[in-house]
Amino acid sequence: MDEQTGSPDMATGSDRIAGDNIAAYASSAHSPTSESMMSGGSRNRKRSEVFATHESPYFFPAHQLYNVVSMDRSTSYTLKLAAKIDRGFFLASNDWTCYRRNYFQISACFFIPGLDTTQQPEVPCLLDYNGELLQVNRFLICIGAQIQNGDKAIELVQHTPKRDKGPQITPKRMPVRAGGDLSPGPTGLQPYVVTYERVQFKTATANNGKRRAAQQYYQVHVDLFAETDTGAQILVANLLSAPLVVRGRSPGHYADNEDDDAVAAAAAAAAGAGAPSGPGTSSSTPYPADERYPPASSSYRNDSISSSNGGDYSYYPNYGYNSSSYPYQSLGSASHMATQDYREDYHYNNNSGRHDSESYPASPLSPSGPHPHAYMTPQVQHGFSPAASGAASPDMYSPSGFPENGGGHYQYGSPTYPQYPQQHPQDQHHHYHQEGQQQLNGQYDSYNGGQQYDQETQDHATQLAGLRIHSPVSPSSPLIGSPTGVTPRRQSFSSALSSKKAGVGIAGDRSSIGSTRKTRSISMSGITKRAPSKTRTSRTVPATPTKEHHSNGGALGSIGGVLGGIGGLGGIGHGVKGLGISSDRIPENPMEDQQS
DNA sequence: TGCGACACATATCG
DNA sequence: TCGATATGTGTCGC
Numbered sequence: 001m002d003e004q005t006g007s008p009d010m011a012t013g014s015d016r017i018a019g020d021n022i023a024a025y026a027s028s029a030h031s032p033t034s035e036s037m038m039s040g041g042s043r044n045r046k047r048s049e050v051f052a053t054h055e056s057p058y059f060f061p062a063h064q065l066y067n068v069v070s071m072d073r074s075t076s077y078t079l080k081l082a083a084k085i086d087r088g089f090f091l092a093s094n095d096w097t098c099y100r101r102n103y104f105q106i107s108a109c110f111f112i113p114g115l116d117t118t119q120q121p122e123v124p125c126l127l128d129y130n131g132e133l134l135q136v137n138r139f140l141i142c143i144g145a146q147i148q149n150g151d152k153a154i155e156l157v158q159h160t161p162k163r164d165k166g167p168q169i170t171p172k173r174m175p176v177r178a179g180g181d182l183s184p185g186p187t188g189l190q191p192y193v194v195t196y197e198r199v200q201f202k203t204a205t206a207n208n209g210k211r212r213a214a215q216q217y218y219q220v221h222v223d224l225f226a227e228t229d230t231g232a233q234i235l236v237a238n239l240l241s242a243p244l245v246v247r248g249r250s251p252g253h254y255a256d257n258e259d260d261d262a263v264a265a266a267a268a269a270a271a272g273a274g275a276p277s278g279p280g281t282s283s284s285t286p287y288p289a290d291e292r293y294p295p296a297s298s299s300y301r302n303d304s305i306s307s308s309n310g311g312d313y314s315y316y317p318n319y320g321y322n323s324s325s326y327p328y329q330s331l332g333s334a335s336h337m338a339t340q341d342y343r344e345d346y347h348y349n350n351n352s353g354r355h356d357s358e359s360y361p362a363s364p365l366s367p368s369g370p371h372p373h374a375y376m377t378p379q380v381q382h383g384f385s386p387a388a389s390g391a392a393s394p395d396m397y398s399p400s401g402f403p404e405n406g407g408g409h410y411q412y413g414s415p416t417y418p419q420y421p422q423q424h425p426q427d428q429h430h431h432y433h434q435e436g437q438q439q440l441n442g443q444y445d446s447y448n449g450g451q452q453y454d455q456e457t458q459d460h461a462t463q464l465a466g467l468r469i470h471s472p473v474s475p476s477s478p479l480i481g482s483p484t485g486v487t488p489r490r491q492s493f494s495s496a497l498s499s500k501k502a503g504v505g506i507a508g509d510r511s512s513i514g515s516t517r518k519t520r521s522i523s524m525s526g527i528t529k530r531a532p533s534k535t536r537t538s539r540t541v542p543a544t545p546t547k548e549h550h551s552n553g554g555a556l557g558s559i560g561g562v563l564g565g566i567g568g569l570g571g572i573g574h575g576v577k578g579l580g581i582s583s584d585r586i587p588e589n590p591m592e593d594q595q596s
Numbered sequence: 597t598g599c600g601a602c603a604c605a606t607a608t609c610g
Numbered sequence: 611t612c613g614a615t616a617t618g619t620g621t622c623g624c
Contacts, residue, residue: 100599102618161616164601198617204598248598 109180117179204248217243
């Protein structure tokens with residue numbers, strides 16, 4: 001990847017319009033890992049060498065929940081939603097894993113194939129809402145998480161760099177224009193992308209690790225909302241990530257897996273992404289029969305754009321390990337995304353419409369398809385986003401033409417959010433049941449006070465949703481002999497090394513210089529620990545820059561400036577109260593924002 | 597067993 | 611080279 005993250009030019013380029021502070025901050029929109037790999041920066045060479053590849057959890061194909069048509073109703077638009085997860089995740093025992101304490105970030109965008117959104121990024125259109133045509137004023141993206149089977153929302157939080165000392169927010173919906181492109185490219189400018197930075201899971205998955213109890217999984221979901229002229233925000237498309245394991249704070253719970261991780265990672269790093277196999281890839285993979293883990297198949301098409309990918313699959317609850325099929329969604333882009341018109345290709349009943357040819361990703365790394373590397377986040381560029389690839393410059397995100405431009409009409413996260421309570425997916429308990437569209441239709445239908453997303457009481461059964469027997473190492477682990485190049489991020493080895501002296505540490509031991517603390521962290525990663533500066537190319541939903549924020553009242557404006565200029569959220573550049581983006585950053589001092 | 601809080605270590609930037 | 615910053619993670623106490 002990637003010039004957009006790595007090019008020094010980016011630092012001084014047009015995307016830096018908002019000033020150094022913010023530009024620097026914003027640069028973290030893309031994986032620092034990637035940056036470290038690609039920037040050629042002298043400081044990170046070693047890491048770059050170590051972490052020569054970049055992988056992240058894939059996303060399943062997006063679902064479009066409603067028809068969207070052109071204003072003249074002559075054309076039906078297909079909304080393509082894309083997302084990628086940057087940093088934070090590594091493969092452990094074939095599971096995409098992260099530490100709850102560590103940050104990850106998610107970038108998302110959408111586009112409309114066949115529509116030149118560079119010419120009309122606002123995409124005037126009508127939403128066919130159960131037969132009623134509603135004018136869409138804009139689109140918004142939000143992220144959330146859930147237990148794999150979808151009955152339980154999992155909170156995500158964003159931090160400021162101050163971490164514990166700073167405020168936390170839940171990811172907010174962010175306006176977005178069509179035409180985004182997550183793929184790295186020479187353009188380097190991808191203003192129509194929303195990036196949520198410094199995201200953490202509020203809670204860890206259950207049964208992480210060594211015991212062969214049912215491993216719980218989470219999934220991140222990315223939701224695309226259409227805001228109608230009445231102000232209603234309707235979920236029109238969404239997509240789910242691969243099942244994710246989130247490790248909590250008890251190292252002993254999973255420390256024994258470190259070896260596995262390391263082995264797997266090392267093997268993968270050495271081998272690359274060649275022969276994919278993954279959880280369930282092999283018939284010998286010990287998944288319970290009742291989980292219906294799909295059989296391996298070579299028929300799965302990575303070309304998710306294709307409608308012929310044999311992609312029958314049950315909807316989210318059964319997506320993934322429990323799915324009757326395992327539609328690997330991977331465009332050859334950083335996005336790990338693909339979109340399908342569910343109307344054509346997908347069945348919501350996980351017991352119906354299956355094709356013999358249906359397939360699933362043979363590996364958490366790679367689909368068992370003709371494009372074994374396609375999922376590799378930054379390494380392969382997809383070709384589906386001509387508009388975005390057109391390198392919309394930051395300027396293209398100028399206020400003009402965008403609904404909220406100049407208006408800054410409401411503030412995300414504001415308690416006085418004028419029209420729609422800012423209820424977030426994670427607050428609303430998605431119901432990604434296989435009943436499919438009808439049910440989905442209702443989950444976000446409107447935020448106009450209906451609040452049908454009541455806080456369901458979560459029963460035990462629900463809690464257990466998303467559990468499966470953990471398979472520490474698949475017999476057909478793709479990591480062994482895989483050329484994928486999986487490299488785990490820096491991980492906690494506290495337990496594993498508890499009996500070892502700090503000196504064992506590959507890095508981090510300063511016990512000899514007066515510290516009483518025995519640091520035993522081992523850096524195995526190529527992760528850059530600091531958000532890279534100068535290279536942000538997408539709108540972000542950052543937690544607050546700290547020093548910038550405090551030291552310079554203009555920082556707020558700068559943020560907005562970047563967002564407005566790069567992100568195209570026009571209007572928000574006027575400050576925190578502008579249009580939400582600014583407010584999405586977490587003020588270290590809430591009062592400060594109130595006063596600004 | 598998991599979490600909040602605190603603190604240390606280290607990479608990166610200016 | 612150094613200070614500031616960001617972030618991974620060790621540790622304690624609950």
